[in-house]
Amino acid sequence: MWFMIGILVGALILELLWLMKRNNFNLTWYEWLIGAIGLLMLLFTIQNYFGSLAEVEPKAASMFLLVTGLPSLILLALVWQLAVRRAKKA
Amino acid sequence: MLNFHSTLGRRDFIKALGLAGTGIGVVGAASPIFHDLDEVIASQNAGHKRPWWVRERDFENPTCEVDWNIIKPMDNTLCLHGLPFGPDGRLFTNPANTWNKIMGHEYVLKVIADKDQNIRDWVNQNKPGWTLRDTALSSAASSQFAPSEYIHTRLGVPLPNTTPEYFGVPKWEGTPAENARMVRAAARFCGASQVQFGVINEKTRNLIFNRYAVTGAPIIYEQIDKAYATPEKLVLPDKQLYAISVAIQMDKEGFRQGQTDIRNAANVSRYRLWSQVMGCIQAFLDGIGYQGIGYPVPFYGIMPASADAILFGHAEMSRNDNVCISPEFGTVCGYFSILTDLPLEPSPPIDAGIYRFCHTCRKCAETCPEQCISYDAEPSWEIPHPTTMPDKEPVYAVPGKKVFHTDVTLCMKQFQTVGIGCSVCMGTCVFNTNQAALVHEIVKGTVSTTGLFNSFLWQADKFFGYGIIPEERLEDWWDYNFPSFGFDNTISASTGGYGK
Numbered sequence: 001m002w003f004m005i006g007i008l009v010g011a012l013i014l015e016l017l018w019l020m021k022r023n024n025f026n027l028t029w030y031e032w033l034i035g036a037i038g039l040l041m042l043l044f045t046i047q048n049y050f051g052s053l054a055e056v057e058p059k060a061a062s063m064f065l066l067v068t069g070l071p072s073l074i075l076l077a078l079v080w081q082l083a084v085r086r087a088k089k090a
Numbered sequence: 091m092l093n094f095h096s097t098l099g100r101r102d103f104i105k106a107l108g109l110a111g112t113g114i115g116v117v118g119a120a121s122p123i124f125h126d127l128d129e130v131i132a133s134q135n136a137g138h139k140r141p142w143w144v145r146e147r148d149f150e151n152p153t154c155e156v157d158w159n160i161i162k163p164m165d166n167t168l169c170l171h172g173l174p175f176g177p178d179g180r181l182f183t184n185p186a187n188t189w190n191k192i193m194g195h196e197y198v199l200k201v202i203a204d205k206d207q208n209i210r211d212w213v214n215q216n217k218p219g220w221t222l223r224d225t226a227l228s229s230a231a232s233s234q235f236a237p238s239e240y241i242h243t244r245l246g247v248p249l250p251n252t253t254p255e256y257f258g259v260p261k262w263e264g265t266p267a268e269n270a271r272m273v274r275a276a277a278r279f280c281g282a283s284q285v286q287f288g289v290i291n292e293k294t295r296n297l298i299f300n301r302y303a304v305t306g307a308p309i310i311y312e313q314i315d316k317a318y319a320t321p322e323k324l325v326l327p328d329k330q331l332y333a334i335s336v337a338i339q340m341d342k343e344g345f346r347q348g349q350t351d352i353r354n355a356a357n358v359s360r361y362r363l364w365s366q367v368m369g370c371i372q373a374f375l376d377g378i379g380y381q382g383i384g385y386p387v388p389f390y391g392i393m394p395a396s397a398d399a400i401l402f403g404h405a406e407m408s409r410n411d412n413v414c415i416s417p418e419f420g421t422v423c424g425y426f427s428i429l430t431d432l433p434l435e436p437s438p439p440i441d442a443g444i445y446r447f448c449h450t451c452r453k454c455a456e457t458c459p460e461q462c463i464s465y466d467a468e469p470s471w472e473i474p475h476p477t478t479m480p481d482k483e484p485v486y487a488v489p490g491k492k493v494f495h496t497d498v499t500l501c502m503k504q505f506q507t508v509g510i511g512c513s514v515c516m517g518t519c520v521f522n523t524n525q526a527a528l529v530h531e532i533v534k535g536t537v538s539t540t541g542l543f544n545s546f547l548w549q550a551d552k553f554f555g556y557g558i559i560p561e562e563r564l565e566d567w568w569d570y571n572f573p574s575f576g577f578d579n580t581i582s583a584s585t586g587g588y589g590k
Contacts, residue, residue, distance in 0.1 A: 044528065051527030056343060056570065059555030060527070 001050070005043065025087050031079050038075030045069035138274060138284065139584035141531075143538035144417045144442045150293050152400045152439035153446070154407035154469070158293045160490030164394075166299035167306045168485045170502050171390070174304065182506065189502055192482045201506045209351075209509055218564035219350025228509070231355040236365040240319040240386040242372030254379040261379020266435040273371070273434065277336060280370035281363055283419065284582045286402040287434040288333040294401065297393050298326070298429075304387045317383045317429075324392065326383065332434040334371065334382070335398040337405075337416065338363050338424045341576025342524060343567065345422045345517035348558040349459070349508040352567055356576060357511050360424030361389055363575065368428060380432040391427055394488075399425035403437040406444040410454055410463050410515050411493040412501065417442040417534065418582050420521040443538035444521065448494070450544040453552065454515035462500035463515060469493045476500075518557035520548060525581065 020026065027035070045068045052061035150158065167173050168188055176183025182202060185195040212220035237245040244251055254261045264272065274285040288294055301308055302324055311328040318325050344356025365388050372382035385391045396414050399405045404425060405414035416423050417440065455463040462477070473487045476499040486498060504512040516522060523530045536543055551557070573579070580588040 048527045048529050051529075054526040055524040056559075056566075057527075057554075057556060063554045064529075 001047075005046065009039070009043070023087075025083070025090075027079070027083055028086075031082055034075050034082075035079040038072045038079065041068050041072030041075065045072055138286075138437075138582070139589070140440075140582075141417060141442075141534070143535045144440050145538070146403070146438045147441050149436060149438050150401060152407065153441050153444070154400065155492035157471070157490045157492075158296070161293070161296045161488065162490075163296050163298060163300040164488050165301040166303040166390075166392075167301050169303060170486050170498055172303050172486075173306055188486055189499065192476060192479055192486075192499055193503075198506075201503060205506055205509060208507070218561050219347055219352060221565065223568065224351040224355075228351040228355040228358065231362060232358040235362055235388050236369050238365050238368065238385045238388040239372070240324060240384060241317060242369060242376055242382060242384065244373065251373060251376050253376055262432075266433045269432055270435040270437075273334060273374070273432070276374045277334070277367065277371050280374070281338070281367040282336045282371075283339040283423065283577070283579060284337040284404065284416075286335045286337075286399070286404050286437040288335060288398060288402040289434075289436045290331040290333060290429065294333070297397055297401075299392055299394075302386065302392065303390045309392055316381055319386060324386065326429070327431065329431065330433075331383075331429045331431060332436075333393065333398055333402065334428050334430055334434070335395070335402045335404060336364070336367060336371070336426045336428070337399065337419060338367065338426065339419050339575075339577035339579070339581075340422045340424060341572065342420065342422045342522055343570070343572060344576055345513060345522060346557070346559050347564055347567060348514055348517055349512055350564060351509060352564070353513060353517065354510050356422075357513060359575065364388075364424065364426045368426065371428060375430055375432060378432070380430055383429040385426075385428075392429070393427045395425040395427045398427040401439055403440045406440065406442060407448075407491075407493055408445070408454075408519070409448040409451065409494045410496050411491070412496050412498060413454075413516055413519075415444045415448075415519070415521045417444065417538075420523060421516040421519040422522055422577075441538075442534065443541065446541050447520070447537050447544050447547075450541070451520055451548040453548060453557070454519055457514050457518045457558065458504075459512065459514060460497075460500040460504040462497040462504070464494040464496065466494055470495065514558060520551045520556070523556065525578070 045064050048064040049061050049069070052058070052064060147153070150156070165172075170187075170189040170192075172188040173184050173186045174181050176185075176187075180202070182189060182198055184190065187198075190198045209220065209225070213222055213225055216222075239245060250256065262269075270287050273287070274282075277285045290298070299309055305321075307319075307321070307323050309324045309326065311326050314325065314327045315329075317327055338360040340360050341356035344352050347353045347356075365385075368382075368384045372384055375382040383392070396405075396412075399414050399416075400407055405416040405419075405423070408415045408421070413421055414425070415421050449467065449469075452465055455461075455465050469492045471489070471492050472495075473484045473489060474495055474497070475484055476482050477497045479499065487495070501512070525531075533547055537547065583589045
């Protein structure tokens with residue numbers, strides 16, 4: 001599973017870098033930081049969600065979506081909005 | 091502007107490749123290559139690899155304080171199981187049994203009669219966890235025990251034992267460390283989940299009972315070379331002995347079923363497995379010219395197995411002093427001990443922050459149906475009297491341990507009321523988790539490193555819904571596809587690509 005996730009994340013980062021190059025914009029250091037934390041939390045959520053389902057712990061699986069999954073999406077959305085709004089201003 | 095251009099030249103690349111190749115070659119040369127079993131057991135790598143967050147402590151100094159000046163050999167007929175079998179052959183129908191003597195014979199007979207009636211009612215009502223198939227599983231799990239013997243005689247086995255005398259060769263000789271690795275390999279092959287070792291010295295000798303729980307036979311020492319038993323006594327050789335402490339896992343999901351017959355099946359399975367593993371270890375020791383001193387009767391040995399598990403590094407004490415917790419196996423694991431004259435390198439007690447965690451966590455105490463587990467903030471040397479019989483002495487407990495004292499008389503009542511066991515405390519414990527979700531390793535590493543988050547982690551465990559499963563999901567157990575015997579026997583494997 002980690003192999004597939006690694007390939008997927010690698011592809012997404014490559015896509016992001018390609019988009020940044022094509023559209024000629026950069027992310028600030030804190031946007032990289034928030035994005036990295038959001039991504040790590042998202043990966044943590046995915047692993048524990050499926051791990052908990054495998055352990056026959058459906059409530060724990062749902063709680064991971066809520067406790068770490070939701071904040072991870074909020075952080076990633078925050079980075080996206082920060083970058084988009086800064087690009088619009090420029 | 092991002093820099094996508096690689097500054098690595100062709101020459102640098104070839105140089106890096108050469109360095110990497112050299113590195114891999116050095117690692118390869120340093121890696122162990124085994125040609126036969128002798129080389130495996132002589133290798134340090136054949137030892138028992140544990141998670142990084144399990145630390146070793148000094149010998150005879152576990153995380154639960156022990157006053158070795160107080161610890162004395164126990165008359166094990168005084169434990170609640172002491173002299174258990176009545177004239178009808180059933181457990182606890184003997185008026186001379188300790189639990190009977192404390193609570194009263196009529197009281198115990200009523201508890202047993204109520205239990206029998208409860209089970210009949212539950213099966214007739216098709217109660218989840220007590221359906222006909224659940225009781226059949228419990229019955230099946232306890233139906234095939236191997237012969238249990240103090241001294242192995244290959245009872246019922248048609249093949250001869252291949253001892254050194256049989257072959258005309260001297261007995262096996264190895265260093266204690268080599269012997270320990272060898273016995274671990276043999277025992278695990280025969281079905282042990284993990285094996286630890288102890289030296290019987292002036293302190294640990296006090297753990298050996300002076301009377302046997304089932305028959306009341308005295309356990310004595312004589313100037314002999316080999317142990318033997320008669321109906322009147324169990325005799326140990328008065329020479330250097332060693333303990334082999336064996337862990338046998340149980341079905342964690344079964345224990346999450348709470349007070350059900352599936353839980354009973356999970357519990358009794360460890361004794362069935364142990365009866366076979368013990369005979370195999372004894373036969374192995376016979377085969378190399380030594381002796382294994384085992385359980386004269388299934389369920390009942392001559393040492394307190396949980397004490398051995400703690401002192402010899404399997405596990406730590408918990409809030410319920412009837413239960414110990416392993417870093418690898420959690421609460422749902424059984425422990426057994428046999429003695430031997432084969433020199434073995436002892437394994438020290440461990441500290442994984444588990445007992446410290448139990449100082450804060452009260453999940454088992456809150457969940458206990460009889461409320462017999464202590465809520466105290468600190469453990470105590472003092473053994474309290476039975477809650478419902480305050481005039482009776484707590485003869486069933488041995489002083490000299492600073493623990494959270496469980497009222498075992500109440501625990502036994504609950505144990506009997508629901509068939510052959512309760513163990514909700516073990517099923518609900520924070521450490522009764524599987525290994526698929528990454529969070530468990532992070533939590534265990536944190537608990538071992540600092541006690542700062544213990545309260546938070548206990549509450550988080552409840553919040554995330556771990557523990558006993560709700561009644562509507564009890565019968566789902568039959569639809570799952572769990573591993574053989576209900577547990578993952580690769581947990582403590584570290585070679586062959588099986589280890590986690």
